[in-house]
Amino acid sequence: MGNYRFILSGGGTGGHIYPAIAIANELKRRHPDAEFLFVGAEGRMEMEKVPQAGYEIEGLWITGLQRKLTLKNLMFPFKVISSLLKANKIAKRFKPHAVIGTGGFASGPMLRVASGKGIPCVLQEQNSFAGITNKLLKDRVAKICVAYDGMEKFFPADKIVKTGNPVRGDLVVLRQDKSEALEYFGLAGHKPILLILGGSLGARRINELIATKLDFLLAQGVQIVWQCGKLYIDKYKKYESDQVKVFDFLNRMDLAYIAADMMISRSGAGAVSELCIVGKPVVFIPSPNVAEDHQTMNAKALVDEEAAIMLRESELDEKFEKTFAELCANSQMQKDLSVNIRKMALPDATKHIVDEIEKLLN
Ligand SMILES: CC(=O)N[C@H]1[C@@H](OP(=O)(O)OP(=O)(O)OC[C@H]2O[C@@H](n3ccc(=O)[nH]c3=O)[C@H](O)[C@@H]2O)O[C@H](CO)[C@@H](O)[C@@H]1O
Numbered sequence: 001m002g003n004y005r006f007i008l009s010g011g012g013t014g015g016h017i018y019p020a021i022a023i024a025n026e027l028k029r030r031h032p033d034a035e036f037l038f039v040g041a042e043g044r045m046e047m048e049k050v051p052q053a054g055y056e057i058e059g060l061w062i063t064g065l066q067r068k069l070t071l072k073n074l075m076f077p078f079k080v081i082s083s084l085l086k087a088n089k090i091a092k093r094f095k096p097h098a099v100i101g102t103g104g105f106a107s108g109p110m111l112r113v114a115s116g117k118g119i120p121c122v123l124q125e126q127n128s129f130a131g132i133t134n135k136l137l138k139d140r141v142a143k144i145c146v147a148y149d150g151m152e153k154f155f156p157a158d159k160i161v162k163t164g165n166p167v168r169g170d171l172v173v174l175r176q177d178k179s180e181a182l183e184y185f186g187l188a189g190h191k192p193i194l195l196i197l198g199g200s201l202g203a204r205r206i207n208e209l210i211a212t213k214l215d216f217l218l219a220q221g222v223q224i225v226w227q228c229g230k231l232y233i234d235k236y237k238k239y240e241s242d243q244v245k246v247f248d249f250l251n252r253m254d255l256a257y258i259a260a261d262m263m264i265s266r267s268g269a270g271a272v273s274e275l276c277i278v279g280k281p282v283v284f285i286p287s288p289n290v291a292e293d294h295q296t297m298n299a300k301a302l303v304d305e306e307a308a309i310m311l312r313e314s315e316l317d318e319k320f321e322k323t324f325a326e327l328c329a330n331s332q333m334q335k336d337l338s339v340n341i342r343k344m345a346l347p348d349a350t351k352h353i354v355d356e357i358e359k360l361l362n
Pocket residue numbers: 013014015016018103126127197198199200201227248249250251253266267268269270271272274287290294295
């Protein structure tokens with residue numbers, strides 16, 4: 001048999017893209033001669049991030065369905081047909097041995113077509129609440145790799161394998177030495193570093209919080225690396241100083257995690273999985289704008305184990321300063337949170353998922 005060929009499909013946000021990249025990297029490590037093709041949605045983040053990671057990507061003309069009646073929605077049936085046709089062409093040409101879907105509307109047409117042709121398909125669901133695309137595909141795929149218990153609510157029980165979420169290899173083993181990271185961010189080593197993460201697209205409310213509390217934060221003796229998101233960089237770049245570094249997007253998450261002493265973060269599934277491995281104190285501020293409030297559930301799973309602090313957006317005015325000042329002042333609390341969050345890590349998730357894919361290849 002010739003070399004293996006794999007299609008990975010998913011996107012829209014980093015939360016669906018980076019798991020696909022992590023899986024591809026592990027497949028490549030095991031099968032250096034394998035060929036890879038990513039399939040995403042035209043105009044979305046994957047079209048830039050996947051080539052940066054060294055893989056080829058094709059974009060489909062597809063968007064999610066809006067809740068309101070809009071022109072975009074009227075186009076939806078045409079987009080679906082066009083995407084199915086293109087996915088069909090891709091499958092015929094590339095002849096994949098397996099197709100892996102990591103969620104987001106971009107993955108719908110490709111997995112629908114591939115499963116129809118009898119090509120083995122695997123889904124990876126990052127959240128404790130299943131996404132629409134994965135729910136639509138559940139009966140057509142061979143395996144569904146999940147990160148949370150109780151996913152039988154959404155998927156056939158005999159297809160579910162609990163693996164955890166894939167985390168990119170360079171984030172699984174982090175160096176202790178901070179010198180390269182400090183140099184990269186242009187910060188001195190004498191004060192603790194607070195890393196602010198708004199998720200792959202940035203978080204409006206977290207940015208507003210940091211901007212209004214900047215003097216308070218600096219008075220706690222920290223320096224700041226602030227990832228504010230592409231949409232917000234023009235507004236917040238002006239806050240940059242010797243002790244505050246502002247980025248739209250961090251291309252070196254490894255260095256950000258090495259540099260950080262504590263974090264304030266959205267609780268997207270990927271961020272949570274990574275922060276468990278990083279093992280440092282985190283204050284989660286979940287996005288209230290996602291389906292079924294799943295970011296609150298993601299963060300709560302850690303709070304219940306005393307492994308992180310959570311503040312809801314609605315509590316920030318009242319509680320943020322007190323909570324953060326207490327964390328900075330209490331080194332025992334910082335240690336306990338670090339130890340407890342590390343216990344929740346599933347660093348072998350990617351290997352486990354690739355084991356499942358390999359089982360389908362014969
Ligand atoms: C608003 C929204 O829809 N959020 C969803 C999205 O989150 P979002 O896209 O923010 O994704 P996650 O938190 O899951 O993962 C973010 C990924 O982007 C990377 N990263 C982030 C910022 C940065 O500057 N550089 C960088 O590389 C992180 O290292 C991580 O690998 O997908 C997640 C996984 O399905 C869901 O749980 C979230 O609810």
